[in-house]
Amino acid sequence: MNCLIKSIEFCDVSFGFENSDLVLERSSLAFPLGETISLRGDRGSGRSTLLQLLAGLQLPTMGQIKMNEINVSDLSFEEFLPYRLKIGYTFDLGGLISNRTIMDNLLLPLEYHNACSAKEARDRVDYYIDKFTLHKAKDVRPANVPGGVRKLTCLIRSLLMEPEVLLLDDLTVGLSKPQVDLFCDCMDDLRKAKKTHTVIFSSYDESFIRQIETSSIFFEGGQIYLHPVNREAVGL
């Protein structure tokens, strides 16, 4: 698989929001690529923060975030752009452009980056709209659709650029089980097509985490620990 992101590593990363305690404190970890990784921890333990750091939406207070041995925290927006385009990110809540319809929201990254022809972009979006039966909502603005549709749109948007790394914050919140299963099928399709190699997600839904059997990253006292998937136990 010819991919851009070959390694991701936290080197002594500390992070804290303004006027609050550190969420991460000198944490180091080499993320295992090619796997599905779930983030496990209590509320406020730093799962969303970790995803934001990986997506380049937050800068570490101290330490380095390395991708392919390059400290990406030091890169400018333009220098980090090639990596960013290979990372799909979804928020736990919000994140859709409110003055654009659901369709335009989905088309935005493809059209903006000229990722493909206009026809192909529309076909790609239509494929997901058909798959998730979002026809009624596609010409409506986000404020006028149910929260579940907004969440789905965010998730679909992260897939459209066919990213190598998917970062999904509170993946299952607001979605029904069939919708989650359908989304997982879409992720699997991208994996089989050798587009996406790594998925890092957070979820409180233990049954879902068990269902897709993953490696886990645990949060404790500002530190992060990797617990690799027991491949033998799950017959991999």
Add this chain to the structure above:
Amino acid sequence: MVVKAIDTLGRKVNENIEYTVRVFMMVYYAIRATIYDQSQGLRTVFRVVSSQIYFTGWQAMPLISVLALATGSIVILQSSAQLSLLGGTSMIGNLLVVIIVREVGPLLTALVVIARSGTAVASEIGNMRANREIEALEAMGINPLSFIVFPRILGGVISVICLAYYYIVIALFGGYLFTRLLQDMPLQFYSDSLIAALAAEDIFLFLIKTGFGGMIIFVVSCYQGLLVNRSPHEVPQATTRAVVNSIIYVTVFNLATTALFYLNQLVNMGVL
């Protein structure tokens, strides 16, 4: 007591300098991002610029028309009455150019734009921050400074220049037509007086005041909107600060420009 006053003054000056530097940095980054952004085609910029011109310029025209007609009529009525008492009716052109073109036009237009569009831009961007739309753009690899900020500043500057020009035309000619109902003033005399009074430096001063005034309004509004930190309750506060700061910066800028212009004239005349 005195030390405390000086201390407070010093802190205020420091805060203002820091604020100005931050605002200039945002402008620099917005221009830089627009130049370096390979993905953002001219079409994307043009689409946002044109909608900004529509909202700021086109939709403000009725309000500007009323204001221009009213203020133009008042100034022409008052000045022609006073000048005829002094026997200087022929100076009406000079007086109107100084008051309408150089001063009231740019300032009143700026105040209208602050009230209508400065607030709209600050609250729009503030809400985008609160709804995490700005972060979403970044996550998609779209730089908010080139996608959101730069086109709004450019569209805003163009709108303010055009609106101020429109204001002047309506104030001078609409005001004249209204005045004709009450006073007898030949059109030939009025237009000759205006043309004779209008100089290149008036146009220069007009462009400086409207161009930079427009930039101040939209830069400050965008900046205040971007300062919102994820919570919707901050949006009204950001909007208020955008209005207050824009009014202060625009009026001070207009005052400073006028003062420098007259100082320059005094130097040229050999008075200073």
